[in-house]
Amino acid sequence: MNTHSTATLTDTTTTLQTDVAPENGRDFTMLLRIGLPLVLFALVIWAWEAYVTAYNVPHYVLPAPSRIMATMIADWPVLYTSLLQTLKTTFLGLMLAILGGVGLAVLLSLSRLVEYSLYPYAVVLQVTPVVAISPLLLIYLPQETAVLTCAWLVAFFPILSNTTLGLQSVDRNLLELFDLYGSTKPKWAPAWLGRLLSRIKALWYLRAPAALPYFLAGLKIAGGLALIGAVVAEIAAGSAGAGSGLAYRIIESQFRLNIPRLFAALALLSITGVVIFLVMSGISHLLLRRWHESALKRER
C-alpha cells in the first residue's frame, strides 16, 4: 500500500469541533441547576416548620421537619436495618432483571422462534399489576423470595424491551457490511453453525454497542421500578406478618400512629430512589459521553 501519498487532502469544509463554549456561562448554568432546587427545598422546609409551630399542629397529624430529623437520628438503628433490607431486595431484583432481561433479549435477537414464543408472556407479566400478583407470590414462595420476585418482575420488562429494541436498531448497511466482511465460516463447520457464528459475531461487534444506549435507558427506568416493586411487595408482605424493609416500617408506623417515623422512613425511600437514579445516570453518562448524541452538549 502506498504510504507516501500526498496527505494534503484534509477537508476544507470543516475541522474538528472543539469544546470552546464559554466556561463562565456553563458554570453559571450549572450553579442555577443545582442551586435553584436547593433554595426551593429550603423554602418549603422552612414554611412547613413555621406552619407546624405557628398553628401548633400535633405531631401525630403532621410532624415538623425538625421532629422528623430527630426521629431519624433516634430511630436510626431500626431504620438503618430496614434500609439495608430494602436496598438488598432492590439491588438483587435489579441484578436479576439485568441478567434475565439482557439474556432473554440476546436469545430473542438470535432466534425468531424464541422471540415468537416468549415475548408475549413477557408482555403479559409486565401488564399485570404487580400489586395484584404479590399476594399470590406470598402464598407460594417464602416471603423474602416473594418480595425479591416482585422487584425482579417490575424491573425486568423495561430492560428486556429496551435491549431488544436496541439490538434490532443496528444500521442495515452496517449489517450488510458484516455479511460482506464477517461471515468467514470455518471449513469444518456445517452451514448452520457458520450462520450462528456470524450472528454471534454481529451480536458482539455491532448489536451490543448499538444496544448500549437503549439498555442504559431501560436500566434507568428499571432502577426506580425495582425499588417500587420491593416496596409494593413489602407492603403486601408486611400486612401478612413479619418483614423488616422500609415499606414495612411505614405500615408499622401507621398502625402505631408514629407519624414522625413514617415520614423518616418515607424520606429514606425517597433518597434511595434519587441515589439510584443518579447512579444510573452517572453510569450512562460515563459509557456514552464519547459518542452518543444523548450525552453531547449542543454547540451554540
Next chain:
Amino acid sequence: MNANPLHAHAPSVPITAARRGETIVSLRGVDKTFANGTTALSGLNLDIDTGEFVSLLGPSGCGKSTALRILAGLIDPTRGDVVWPGDAAATADHRGDIGFVFQEPTLMPWATVEDNVYMPLRLRGVSKARAQEAIDSCLALVGLDKFAKAYPRELSGGMKMRVSIARALSLRPKLLLMDEPFAALDEITRFKLNDDILRLQREFACTIVFVTHSVYESAYLSSRIVVMAARPGRIIAEIDVDAPGDRTEAFRTTPHYADLCRQTSAALHGAMGFDEHL
C-alpha cells in the same frame, strides 16, 4: 442468454477504447425479481475488466444499485450468474476481494475512526497490532491520518465518507464497489473526492464499479459508462471513454469532456424515453 432485444446495446453510441485487461467478474443473464414482484433487473450482461473504472448510470429505479449488490454477493440473482473467471470453483469466496462503499458513510458511531477502518480486518481475525500499519496507511491515503482517534460525530460529511472509503480499502480489495457514495455531499466536497478516488485508483491499481445518477460525475471519472434504463432494469448503452488516465480539474473544461457529457446525456435520455413520466 441474451435473447431479449430490449437490452441489446444501442448501436448509435460509438465504442472507442479497447478493454484494458482481463475480465475480473461478469454478470451473465442476471434477472432479479424482489419478493414484492418488482422486477429490478432483466437479462443483465456485464463484464468488469481489471483496472477499469466503470460507472453504472441511470434514472432511479433502473436497478443499478441492485446490480452492484449482486456483484458484491450481498443479494442473490433470481436467475443468471455472477462469474469470477479467475476461479475454478464456482462457490469460491470472493468477499475478501471486494470493498463496498454505501451512499451513507455507515460508520459505527461508538468506534473511533481508526477502529472503524480496522473493522473488516478485525472480522478477518487480524490483531490490532498487526493491522495497525494497514490502518495507518489507509487513513493516510484518504488524508485522515491526523483524525485516527476522533469519533465519527466529530467529522464533516466529506470526512466521514473518506473514513468509509478507507475502511473499504483496508482489505486491499481487487474490486471496489461504490453505491452513489458522494450523492449526499455538497458539490465542492464531491469534486474533491472525485479527484481523490481517481488518485486512489492509480495508486491502488484496483478496479472500480461506481453507481451514480450524475452524468458529469460519470463522465469525469469513468473509463467506461454503462447507461441503464428502468422497468425492467437493463443496459441500453455503453460508452467507452477515451481520455487520459490522470484526469484533473482542468479536464472538466475540455471540449472532450463536454462532448462526453453530451453523449452520455443523450444516452441517458434514451434510457428515460421508455418512461416519459419520470
